Structures are given as C-alpha cells and as structure tokens.
Amino acid sequence: MPWVYSNLKKHKTAVMSGFTVTFLMMLLQYFVAENSAILQRINGLIYDIRLNSTLEVRNTDINIIILDIDEKSLEQEGRYPWSRVKIAKIINKLAEAGAVVVAFDVMFSEPERNYINSVINLLDDQPDTQNLIEQISPFMSKADADAIMAQSLSATDVVLGMAFQGDPKVKVGTLPPSVVTFDTPDMSTLHSHEFFGYTNNIPILQNNAPGIGFINSTPDPDNFIRTTSLIARYGNTFYPSLALEAAKLYTLADDIKVITANLKTSRSIVGIKLGRKVIPTDEYGRVLIPFKGGAKSYPYISATDLLNDQVDSNIFNSAIVFVGTSAIGHSDLRATPVGVQYPGVEIHANVIDGLLHPEFIPSVPDWWEAAIFMMLLIIGGSLSLLFPFLGPRSIAFFGVCVFASLILFDLYLWAVQKISLPLATSLFLSIALSVINIGIGYFKESGKRKQIKSIFDQYVPPAHIDKMLDDPNAINLSGQRKEMTVLFSDIRSFTTISENLTANELGSLLNRYFSPITKSIFEHKGTIDKYVGDMVMAFWNAPLNDENHVQNAINCAFQMLDITKDLGDIFAKEGLPEIKVGIGINTGEMNVGDMGSTYRRAYTVLGDAVNLGSRLESLTKFYGVELLVGETCVDLCPKMKFRQIDKVRVKGKNKAVSIFEPIPEFLADSEGVKNELKQYQAAYDTYLAQNWEQALKLFLKLHEKNKQRKLYSIYLQRIKELKNMPISNDWDGSFTHQNK
Structure with a gap:
C-alpha cells in the first residue's frame, strides 16, 4: 500500500485530470446529452454504423408487400392524385388476390369532384334544362368516386392514414374513436408525442374504414429516422400509428393496450400489448425501427401493373400491403440509417414486421442510464489509475483496446441481446483519457528530458544521453x-x-x-x-x-x-x-x-x-x-x-x-610475466603459511630479478619484522594501514 500511495502521489496531476474528465463526461451524459444536437448526431452515426454492420438476411412468415405508386405508374396512369375510383379498383383487386390488410400511406382529406353534380349545377342556372337534369341525375351516384371508394373499404381490412399537426389551427375532418387503452386510469404523467392539430380523411371514408392510423414520422435532431412512435397524443386521447393499427387488424386484436410502470419519479410507458404479444417501448411509446435492409428490401409491385393485371395475383395472398409512393417529387423519401432516400412507405413495412416479430426490435432498456453511469465510472476510474503509470505507446495501445472492447461489447448487446445503448460518451471518455495522459506524459517526458540533459550533458557519453532521452x-x-x-x-x-x-x-x-x-x-x-x-x-x-x-x-x-x-x-x-x-x-x-x-x-x-x-x-x-x-x-x-x-x-x-x-591482456600472455606471477603467488602463499625463511628466499629472488617493483621490498621488510614477532592464531596475513 505505501508503494501504491507514493506512486499515486507522484502521478497526482494525471490521476486527478483523469477523474475530472470522467466527472465532466458524466455531467455531459446526464445534463447535456439530451439537448446536445452534436452528441445526438454522433450517437446517431454510431448507431447507423452498428446497424449497417450487422444487417443480415431476415426471412419471416409474414408476407409484406409494397404497392408502389412509382414513376412508371405516374407515366401510365397519369399524375397523382388519382381518382378514388382507381383507388377503389386497387382495393378490390387486392382483396380479390387475398390481401389480408391494406394500409394507405396517403391521405384523402378532400372530397373528389363529382362531374355529374358539376354539370347539374351548371344546367340548373339555364332555362329549359330540367329534362336534361332529370335524365343525368341517376348517374350522379355512379360518378361519386368517394362513395365508390368508401364501398370498397369493406372488401378487406383497410387502414387509412391520417397526419397529426403541431399547429392547433389545423383541424381537417374529425378524429375517430380511439382503440388505444391503458392499464392505468391516471395518464397525466405519461409522456408521449403530443399534437394540437390534425389532418384526417373525409368523413365518408373515415366512417367506412376498418382502421385509421397516423403516418407521422419521428426524426432525430439530425433528421434521420431511427425510431417511430407507435402512439401519439391529442388532448387526452391516444391514437395508433399506421403500422400499429395494421398489425391490430392483422392479428385480430380487439384493442391496443399500453403497458405502464413506475419509473424514476412518475408513471411511464414501458410497452404496447397487441393481442398476446408485448412490444417494449421507451417512455414515449417509441421503438427502434428494425430495418431489414436498404431500400426495396420488401417486394415492390408497381400500382399500374396491378391495375392492368400485369402481375401474378397470387403474390398478394395473405399479404399485408402498404400503398405508398417512391416517386421522386412526392416528398415521401426519408433519410434513414440504411439510405438517405428511403421510401417512407417502406418504413411502415419494417415497423409492422417488427411488431409481428418483437424479437426483431432492439430496445433501449429503462436501466440504460445506470448502465452508462457504471461504464463511465469503470472506464474512467480504471484508466485514470492505470494510464499515469504507462508510456505514450502503452497508453495508445490500451486506449485502442478499450475503444475496441467497447465497440465489441456494444455489438454483442445489439446482435445477441437486442439492446441498444448510446455509446458516444463512453468512447469519448476512452479517447479523452488517452489523449490527456499522452499529453501529460509528453510534457513530463519533455521536462524530464531537459532535466536529464542538464544533469548529464557533461558527465556521460553522448550515446548515453541519447538512450536516456529515448x-x-x-x-x-x-x-x-x-x-x-x-x-x-x-x-x-x-x-x-x-x-x-x-x-x-x-x-x-x-x-x-x-x-x-x-x-x-x-x-x-x-x-x-x-x-x-x-x-x-x-x-x-x-x-x-x-x-x-x-x-x-x-x-x-x-x-x-x-x-x-x-x-x-x-x-x-x-x-x-x-x-x-x-x-x-x-x-x-x-x-x-x-x-x-x-x-x-x-x-x-x-x-x-x-x-x-x-x-x-x-x-x-x-x-x-x-x-x-x-x-x-x-x-x-x-x-x-x-x-x-x-x-x-x-x-x-x-x-x-x-x-x-x-594484468593487461597483452602482458598476461607473456611467458616472462606468467613465470613472475607464478613465482609471486608461490611466495605470497608461503608468506600466508608463516614459513618466513622460505618466503624470504622467494621474495628475495623476485626482488633481484625486478628491483624496480616496490611490492617485493615491502614484503621483504614485512617478513623480517614478522619473524621476530609473536603471531596470533587468527592471523590471516592482513596488514593494517593507519593512513588514508
């Protein structure tokens, strides 16, 4: 523990910087992220990359088809909007082909002009036209396109689209009774997308349609559509989306029930029950759109081919058919993670596919905030304590490892658990701590390099300086x-x-x-x-x-x-x-x-x-x-x-x-030196054995051969002194020097 404390103290600046950055990232996540367009955009991009990297072929038992009012249809059938007689013909042909549900991603908010009625109004102001008026009046009902379409709505389960508006002054038509119920009588604290105006279909169509659903999209702040609202609020009444209403009719469910629970400090929406299936949602009743793939991942049939019997009608057997347009210029191409010009009608197809197969829908769990808090705490705490002890390369390596681990963990949650978590702040934290510690390490290293150079510049070899600076x-x-x-x-x-x-x-x-x-x-x-x-x-x-x-x-x-x-x-x-x-x-x-x-x-x-x-x-x-x-x-x-x-x-x-x-190597190999060293060692060993007479002879012999070597004179003098002195039993031949 003292070692840990001393090292933490040594790296106090880096450790405190790491904890400060971690704290700031937590504040960013919980107090800024929800209103930060930049952070939401980055989370959105991460989501898009993750989604596209995990798309796979998805085969289902539900036959979902898009009847497309495409460029070909406009060229052959004329510009849109078409007569509702033609729309009725489409509905009848689909019903005859076995389509179970037909949902329109278009609205019929204005009555179609009855040309017989217009002629009668012109004749009514002219003299002597009464007989003519009486003759053509029986044809008025046959020319009532709205009535003809209204009659066709009973041929199969048809869902008409409506649009909610933010402007309270816009109120076109009337709203139908709601089919959405709740498991709680108190809806005052429930969150949802609330609207103040609406545009609905003309009464004759609305009253005869088996179902009505809103077609509003719910884009993210970057205008990409990643989620969709299953329910929307107008006043104290909730209404289903087009896809949800179509799913209700397809499953023969009596109603759509909203599941709520006590979350945080209030009661919130947690899911939608459709028959026996429960679809988890966020607190606003939204789900992530389970995109099957890019545009035209579902079968597209040109509307003109259906009208002119140029398509095998068996393809529509037991199908859910969405009628919409992919034609450029009709304002129904949307920016999505799987394409920036994605037909809006196909979004509804993806949604109903998920509603009928809830396992396709990834969810953002209600505990996601606690999960992000723990991730930030673990990442920030561990890296703040680890990085100050590492060099720049090690920091970069571990930073990349943490970054990659977060991505792999996120992919695992997405692909296996179908859980989506916002990853931006966790990735930012790993990058920020890596960059900060590399920066601190660089400045500390730079200071240490200067210190080393100032201390050793004149005292160690230049090569040493270079190695130390490295x-x-x-x-x-x-x-x-x-x-x-x-x-x-x-x-x-x-x-x-x-x-x-x-x-x-x-x-x-x-x-x-x-x-x-x-x-x-x-x-x-x-x-x-x-x-x-x-x-x-x-x-x-x-x-x-x-x-x-x-x-x-x-x-x-x-x-x-x-x-x-x-x-x-x-x-x-x-x-x-x-x-x-x-x-x-x-x-x-x-x-x-x-x-x-x-x-x-x-x-x-x-x-x-x-x-x-x-x-x-x-x-x-x-x-x-x-x-x-x-x-x-x-x-x-x-x-x-x-x-x-x-x-x-x-x-x-x-x-x-x-x-x-x-002894230098060149001398050690000399025969003369070898012999002298051998003779000296023999003399010294005799000296240690206290054989004074023999030692004296040997050192005297060495001295006569090399009178320049003072060492031999020292031993000759020392032996003469020792031979006349009493020697203790523990004498080891050592000599005590009194001077330094």
Whole structure:
C-alpha cells in the first residue's frame, strides 16, 4: 500500500485530470446529452454504423408487400392524385388476390369532384334544362368516386392514414374513436408525442374504414429516422400509428393496450400489448425501427401493373400491403440509417414486421442510464489509475483496446441481446483519457528530458544521453541502491607540480590531461562524477544499466594509464613536469541519484564501496603500483588475470579486504610475466603459511630479478619484522594501514 500511495502521489496531476474528465463526461451524459444536437448526431452515426454492420438476411412468415405508386405508374396512369375510383379498383383487386390488410400511406382529406353534380349545377342556372337534369341525375351516384371508394373499404381490412399537426389551427375532418387503452386510469404523467392539430380523411371514408392510423414520422435532431412512435397524443386521447393499427387488424386484436410502470419519479410507458404479444417501448411509446435492409428490401409491385393485371395475383395472398409512393417529387423519401432516400412507405413495412416479430426490435432498456453511469465510472476510474503509470505507446495501445472492447461489447448487446445503448460518451471518455495522459506524459517526458540533459550533458557519453532521452522513465533520478563500479584517479605529487607552474600553465596542463581522460571514460560507458583538483571520479552502471561495468571500468583504467604515459612524453619534450597517476577501482552496493540542496545538486554515488575505491587509489603509491581493484572486481572478471597485492584493513574499517592489480591482456600472455606471477603467488602463499625463511628466499629472488617493483621490498621488510614477532592464531596475513 505505501508503494501504491507514493506512486499515486507522484502521478497526482494525471490521476486527478483523469477523474475530472470522467466527472465532466458524466455531467455531459446526464445534463447535456439530451439537448446536445452534436452528441445526438454522433450517437446517431454510431448507431447507423452498428446497424449497417450487422444487417443480415431476415426471412419471416409474414408476407409484406409494397404497392408502389412509382414513376412508371405516374407515366401510365397519369399524375397523382388519382381518382378514388382507381383507388377503389386497387382495393378490390387486392382483396380479390387475398390481401389480408391494406394500409394507405396517403391521405384523402378532400372530397373528389363529382362531374355529374358539376354539370347539374351548371344546367340548373339555364332555362329549359330540367329534362336534361332529370335524365343525368341517376348517374350522379355512379360518378361519386368517394362513395365508390368508401364501398370498397369493406372488401378487406383497410387502414387509412391520417397526419397529426403541431399547429392547433389545423383541424381537417374529425378524429375517430380511439382503440388505444391503458392499464392505468391516471395518464397525466405519461409522456408521449403530443399534437394540437390534425389532418384526417373525409368523413365518408373515415366512417367506412376498418382502421385509421397516423403516418407521422419521428426524426432525430439530425433528421434521420431511427425510431417511430407507435402512439401519439391529442388532448387526452391516444391514437395508433399506421403500422400499429395494421398489425391490430392483422392479428385480430380487439384493442391496443399500453403497458405502464413506475419509473424514476412518475408513471411511464414501458410497452404496447397487441393481442398476446408485448412490444417494449421507451417512455414515449417509441421503438427502434428494425430495418431489414436498404431500400426495396420488401417486394415492390408497381400500382399500374396491378391495375392492368400485369402481375401474378397470387403474390398478394395473405399479404399485408402498404400503398405508398417512391416517386421522386412526392416528398415521401426519408433519410434513414440504411439510405438517405428511403421510401417512407417502406418504413411502415419494417415497423409492422417488427411488431409481428418483437424479437426483431432492439430496445433501449429503462436501466440504460445506470448502465452508462457504471461504464463511465469503470472506464474512467480504471484508466485514470492505470494510464499515469504507462508510456505514450502503452497508453495508445490500451486506449485502442478499450475503444475496441467497447465497440465489441456494444455489438454483442445489439446482435445477441437486442439492446441498444448510446455509446458516444463512453468512447469519448476512452479517447479523452488517452489523449490527456499522452499529453501529460509528453510534457513530463519533455521536462524530464531537459532535466536529464542538464544533469548529464557533461558527465556521460553522448550515446548515453541519447538512450536516456529515448526512454526518460528508465532513469531513476530520485535515488536507488544498486551494484556499481567506481573509479578514482589522482595525479601523483600534484602539489609539487603546481608549485612549479603558473596558474595559466597549470590550468592548461590539467585541461590537456582531463580531455583525453574524459573521452576514454565516455568511450567505456562511464559517467563522470566530479573533478576535484587533479582527481577525477567516475562510475559505471548508472544512470544506464551496464552488464559489463567492471570490465569496462578496468579497460578504461588501462587506457587512462596509456594516455598518461603518452602525455608524460609530450610534456617532457615541452619542458613540463612529468605526470604519473594512481587509479583505484572498486565494485559493490552503492547509493546513486540526484543529490544535494535546493541551491546545488549533483548526480553522484555514495557508500562504503565508494569510500573503499578512494582508499585503493591512495594505496597505489604505497605499493608502488598504478592500478588497484577490490576483490569483487576479481570475482566478476573471471577471464582476466590479477596479481593479489595484499590483504588490508584500511583506516576506519575492521574487516580486511583483498586488493589486486589487474594484468593487461597483452602482458598476461607473456611467458616472462606468467613465470613472475607464478613465482609471486608461490611466495605470497608461503608468506600466508608463516614459513618466513622460505618466503624470504622467494621474495628475495623476485626482488633481484625486478628491483624496480616496490611490492617485493615491502614484503621483504614485512617478513623480517614478522619473524621476530609473536603471531596470533587468527592471523590471516592482513596488514593494517593507519593512513588514508
């Protein structure tokens, strides 16, 4: 838990930004979405894509046909509106062919002119025309197209269309008695589409029609038709849609019953009962239109072909026939998810197909708001806590995964459960959290890149800088403990050298020395810690990991010694003092990080292993060697040759440590060096065995061969002292140094 808390605190800005965006998206969903045309348009587009991507061939046992007053019919039968005698002929032919229900997606709101009656009215004003009037009067009823059509309405179940209006001044005709009933007497709190005016058919047609249904469409704010109202309200009376009334007649239902339930704070519509079937609806009595496919997914028959007996009449047997027009210019082409010029009459066909097969109709459940709330909460909460810990690529990957998962989950609900949920805010939230966290990560990374560059620009190799900038999160600036290797190098007798040079000459000499030394450290993947006078300190395995940090440090030390020798020859020719160095290297657990005060900080290392590295450098002068390493270095470089110099206790430490001199590879292969190392190891082992006389002989022999090596003189002197001293039983050959 402390780790979680500390990391959350570290990413507080990103986490709080995520929760803020989640909260704002919830506010958008529950207080803005219903009135936001943009959000509704986006939800609509998502709905359209989902619908079109899951359309499939749908075969039903209901024969639904569209009798189309198309361009062909207008060309052969004349312009519309046609005489109601012709409409009556259509009804009779459909009835004779076995059509069960005929529904008109057109209205007959004005009486058709009776030409016999018009002639009589003209003759009535003329003298000596009474006999003629009496002769033609019997033909008046035969020329009454409205009466002829009204008579044909009894041939089968015919549903006439009517239209509700928003203008209360528009009241054409009269409204029929309602066939819609409710399961509750209190309808005051029920929501529905309420209208204040209407346009109905002429009385003779209305009174003889088995059914009346409204043909109004209910487009979304973007004017696309995705839902349809099954009932509409005028005053305190509810009326069915054309498709619902046709379904009532087809199923021989006595009435249409509205099912209500207590939702939220009031009673709302939840469904329509038609016979034994219940069709779930939203609180306004609407359903999503179960589109079968694009335009003409249902059979279309040209009206002129029916009138002229150019179609097999058996196709209409037991059919539900919708009569409408697809002709351009008759204002009945609608924008729908499956086509922007979709015949309005076919919308009614899709609706009745769904009413007779409720399993086709996807629903928006009454718990959809709670579902969206939970989705936003889960997505927002989880991504707000996860994304701050990820890099931009991981955020983008997980963002795409969440986005795709939401779409797949939505497709599952739609295709399998027939549930439709508005997805826009959930998708927006996943995108917004991804973009915000990528943005925050970018700015943090940019800041960290600048910080890394400012800290390491002069202390690590350019290649290291590039790697760190590529992945700033891989660098722990706050501090960590890890195994590292440290190197200390110091110029011998620097005080004497500085006393014999002017300030400018000393500065120039140090610059000429440190430049190639620094280059060597960089080339061997080292990090410069500091320069202190003539001393340089460097370390390996931080800030970037280096599996070969020990080997790289030792190879760097060899090159530094070569550089020093070359510079010494150059300085000697220039009359400058000769320089020699001592180098100490140690490996162990160290603390590394950006340390210091608010005024000045440095990326450095601390610890006992660091201190021992410094002691080893100071011991090089005592033993007369140029390079000393700790025993851990030897353990981690099994392929390299080493000479054990001694076992020592440095000042401030009680534990003895073995110290070694690395042998360059080109020397290690020399027979002379091999023999000397073998003889030295034998002498040292004899020394540890306290066989003083034999050890003295062996070291004396080595000294005579190489009088320049101070190490042999040290052991000769030490053996002479030890042989005359009492030795404790726990003596391990170690030597205690009193000076640093």
